[in-house]
Amino acid sequence: MSRYYTFNAADAVEYARQFGGVEEPQSLVSAEEIGDGNLNLVFKIRDTAGVSRVIVKQALPYVRCVGESWPLTIDRSRIEAETLIVHGEYCPQHTVKVLHHDPELAVMVQEDLSDHEIWRGELVKGKYYPQAASQLGEYLAQSLFHTSDFYQDAQRKKSEVARFINPELCLITEDLFFTDPYIEHERNRFDPELQPVVNEIRADLPLRIAVAALKQRFLSNAEALLHGDVHSGSIFVAEGSLKVIDAEFGFYGPIGFDPGSAMGNLLINYCALPGLVATREAADGREQRLQDLRDLWLSFSERFLQLARDKTQDVAFKVPGYAEYFLKQVWHDAVGYCGSELIRRTIGFSHVADLKNIADKEMRHECQRHAVSLGQWLIITAPQIDTIEALIARIRQNG
Numbered sequence: 001m002s003r004y005y006t007f008n009a010a011d012a013v014e015y016a017r018q019f020g021g022v023e024e025p026q027s028l029v030s031a032e033e034i035g036d037g038n039l040n041l042v043f044k045i046r047d048t049a050g051v052s053r054v055i056v057k058q059a060l061p062y063v064r065c066v067g068e069s070w071p072l073t074i075d076r077s078r079i080e081a082e083t084l085i086v087h088g089e090y091c092p093q094h095t096v097k098v099l100h101h102d103p104e105l106a107v108m109v110q111e112d113l114s115d116h117e118i119w120r121g122e123l124v125k126g127k128y129y130p131q132a133a134s135q136l137g138e139y140l141a142q143s144l145f146h147t148s149d150f151y152q153d154a155q156r157k158k159s160e161v162a163r164f165i166n167p168e169l170c171l172i173t174e175d176l177f178f179t180d181p182y183i184e185h186e187r188n189r190f191d192p193e194l195q196p197v198v199n200e201i202r203a204d205l206p207l208r209i210a211v212a213a214l215k216q217r218f219l220s221n222a223e224a225l226l227h228g229d230v231h232s233g234s235i236f237v238a239e240g241s242l243k244v245i246d247a248e249f250g251f252y253g254p255i256g257f258d259p260g261s262a263m264g265n266l267l268i269n270y271c272a273l274p275g276l277v278a279t280r281e282a283a284d285g286r287e288q289r290l291q292d293l294r295d296l297w298l299s300f301s302e303r304f305l306q307l308a309r310d311k312t313q314d315v316a317f318k319v320p321g322y323a324e325y326f327l328k329q330v331w332h333d334a335v336g337y338c339g340s341e342l343i344r345r346t347i348g349f350s351h352v353a354d355l356k357n358i359a360d361k362e363m364r365h366e367c368q369r370h371a372v373s374l375g376q377w378l379i380i381t382a383p384q385i386d387t388i389e390a391l392i393a394r395i396r397q398n399g
């Protein structure tokens with residue numbers, strides 16, 4: 001018989017008292033539900049002074065914004081906790097700490113990050129964190145290298161692939177990234193003014209072929225343990241600090257997907273800035289996003305190559321030049337997945353504040369069109385873009 005039940009605030013407080021690791025557990029007295037996503041309940045647990053001490057997170061058995069008509073497995077809570085624990089082993093400075101988890105209740109207790117802010121909100125406000133992109137690249141390099149064939153032996157890797165099979169949430173990604181935006185589907189959401197742009201991408205055969213290839217690699221290439229949903233809303237930042245959260249989409253997939261998703265969110269903000277802030281601020285902010293893009297990729301790729309030189313276990317993969325060869329394919333994948341993130345966040349099911357928060361309707365539509373056209377271009381031309389500098393030059397050239 002299942003032990004699962006849905007927590008209320010009092011349940012969350014009692015659970016935090018038992019498993020939060022707080023020195024005086026009875027000082028925890030209240031819970032504030034702060035979840036704004038589609039999949040979970042998230043409680044801040046506060047002490048008698050009103051200070052938030054730990055986070056209690058519980059997976060719901062359905063998509064929250066739709067309801068019980070879209071059921072989901074609660075095993076994703078185990079996947080999330082174990083992904084964060086594995087990633088935290090290799091990059092503790094940039095991974096939220098899991099203090100406890102219970103797979104039957106689909107609950108975990110995490111460190112409180114109230115001294116940080118959600119990166120997306122800061123980007124929307126135009127606030128710049130110059131170290132954040134490099135720190136995210138470090139997280140991606142450490143987590144993806146150490147769970148790849150470069151580092152894990154073949155038997156361990158195969159058992160880990162099995163442990164992190166995540167079919168239901170992978171299906172969400174497969175549909176929302178690679179299928180729904182390119183067909184008529186009830187989950188797609190966009191204003192009627194964008195219909196001509198939508199019609200164009202649905203009729204673009206080279207684009208559809210390239211998207212199909214991206215989907216095939218997502219389905220088939222179990223290269224490393226991905227976070228699976230690296231976007232600016234799943235990252236907390238502070239001055240000099242970055243922490244990645246929300247890994248319920250974790251599974252073994254193509255390495256390029258995680259950096260590509262992160263790059264896509266930076267470029268969504270790049271497209272949205274003219275509608276969010278004043279003209280001069282927008283120009284400065286766009287240059288910052290391009291610098292973030294450069295810092296993210298260079299931090300990731302340089303660290304990955306260093307780790308490959310120093311820590312590769314498989315003799316075949318130690319051959320000089322192989323890591324560089326491998327990383328070229330990762331780069332091309334990342335550019336393609338970056339483009340698919342731009343498109344799906346604009347005309348698909350899951351929109352983001354960068355574009356939604358643009359008050360002027362005409363400006364919002366202009367920024368949305370830019371995001372879709374940039375995503376379209378990235379997906380089609382990904383195989384011909386060989387470096388981050390070439391990518392940035394072409395983005396500047398195209399506005």
